[in-house]
Amino acid sequence: IPRIVAALKARGVRKIKGNIVIDRSYFTVPKRDSSHFDKNIYSAYNAMPDALMFNQHLSKFSIVPRNGKHQVQKSIPGNSYRVANTIRSVSGSCSGSRSWPSIHVDHGSNTPVLRVSGTLSRHCRKRSFTYIITKPYKEFYEALRGEIKRSGIAYSGRMKVSRVPAGAKLLYTHYSAPLEKIISITAKKSNNLFARHLLLTLGAKIYGAPANLDKGRRAVRQILNRYRLLDTPRCHIDNGCGLSRVSKITARSMARVLDHAYKSYGKRWMQTLSIAGVDGTIKKRFRYTAVKNRAWMKTGTLNNAKNIAGYVKSKSGKLYTVVILTNGRRARWQGASLEKGIIKWLIGYRGSGVGGGVDPMRAALEQKDKKIWEYSEPISTARKYYVQVGSFDAIPKGNLLTELLNMGLTYRIIRSDNHFKVVVGPYSEHFQADNALWKLKDEFPGAYVTQF
Known part of the structure; x- marks a missing residue:
């Protein structure tokens, strides 16, 4: 918002002079804020999508x-919701019933009411909470209005939810993180809201806005059926995320999807998944075993369901596609043990991997190494944007170039002032x-944008 x-x-x-118009027409979605999938209706994973998303809902x-009492402070002041604070501050230690408040959100009126009650010790320190309370566009408006006021821009209008007026002049465009980064966050953190948005956005891109669940489902099926990856009608797509009791897929179909994804994007795709013992939802799993750094997985856990799917690389260098789907009353606990046992066993297995015994990781790198690269003085008169990742006294070879190719990036080696500069690009826009x-930042922290 400060950038805007x-x-x-x-x-x-x-x-x-006028009002701030908020256009949410790109999505047609249910009005409710929470999916109400379970009893934790205010928790982040229950957040519903919105075309104007802000702070993940x-x-x-x-x-x-403060002064012997407890106050409720919003991180974003404004009228997007009201606070009813009836906390009773008492003496005694901050423990038991005196250590945590009762919190409820009342949606009985147009403006939600955050009701905070209970008994808290005066010795309790600051408590911070993150809840689904109000519409994201309302929070966005309050945050924007506050920043406008702080900046000194005069504004006395109000919020208006409607389509952008015809002929409106564009002053600023905000660009999100690249799609690959968003997919990685979605997979590593099991972010249900991001997954819902990806489904809806696919629907809008293929069938036109406004997006809805039906368009999103049809878009996903169209893409997967194009490559014959679904076992129809045994597979069912619901809302794009893991919060569903009706979504269905067979292990065979999931394996086909994973095989196709690896064949198409290789290591770039694998790195979007959680890495065993390193990050994401399996950061704390396999940390002290041989599986660490050898498995790239996506998890899925609900009551009576425990699933994991992805890739495992054995000590022999073979890469295996792994899909383990477990359902039943004991699935959550016994499924975890089953997953651990199979994956640990596979690390030491020496049988054929993906592709009938050919290591697909090596094959993908060999294929990418055939790509033609060039080095020369810049010859274009039109200045383009590049990302420079390094400058060398001799023509660089080996790991650096392979890593760039493995990330799916086009690079050039430009000779300038007796140095060989490795740059990614060109790009016409900054x-x-x-x-x-x-x-590139994670692998090449010294990289920067330049022009030639």
Whole structure:
């Protein structure tokens, strides 16, 4: 939001005479804020999608001791929701019933009411919470209005939810992180909200806006059926995320999808999944075993369901596609033991991997190494944007170039001032180079955007 307001000031905006119009028409989705999938209706994983998403549909607030009482402080002041604070501050230690408040969200009116009650010790320190409370576009408006006020831009209008008026002048465009980064966050963190948004966005891209669940489902089926990856009608797509009791897929279909994804994107795709013992939902699993750094997986856990799917690389160098789907009353606990046993066993297995005994990771690298690269003085008169990842006294070879190819990036080696500069690009727009830089930063922290 500070970027938006700074861009407005840079364009000379000093006063906003009318209202702030919020256009949510890209999605047609249910009005409810929570999916109500389980009893934890205010928890982040239950958040519902919205075309104008802000802070992942979450509102942050804190309970702060002050002058012998406890106050509720919003992280974003405003009128998106009201607070009813009836906490009773008492003496005694901060433990038991005196250590945690009771929290409830009342949606009985147009403006939700956050009701905070119970008994808290005066010795309790600050407590912070993140809940689904109100509409994300309302929180966005309050945050934007606050930043506009702090910036000195005059504004006395109000929020209006409608389509953008015809002929409106574009002043600023905000670009998200690259899709690959969003997919990685979705998979590693099992972010249900992001997954719902991806489904809806696919529906809008293929069948046109406004997006809805039906368009999203049809879009996914169209893509998967194009490559004959689904066992129809045994597979059913619901809402795009893991919160569903009707979504169904066979282990065979899931394995086909994983095989196809690896064949198409190789290591780039694998790295979007959680890495055993390193990050994501399996960061704490396999940490002290031979599986660490040898499995790339996506998990799925509900009551009576425990699933995991992805890739395992054995000590012999073979890469295996693994799909383990467990259902039943004891699935959550026995399924975890089953997964651990199979994956640990596979690490030492020496049979054929994906592709009939050919290591697909090596095959993918060999195929990418055939790609033609060039080095020369810049010859174009039109200056383009590049991301420079290194400068060398001799033509670089080996791991650096292989890593760039493995990330699916096009690079050049440009000779300049007796140095050989490795650059990724070209890009016609600065934001495109920024997206590439985002992807490169982890592996090449010294990379930066430049022009030739």
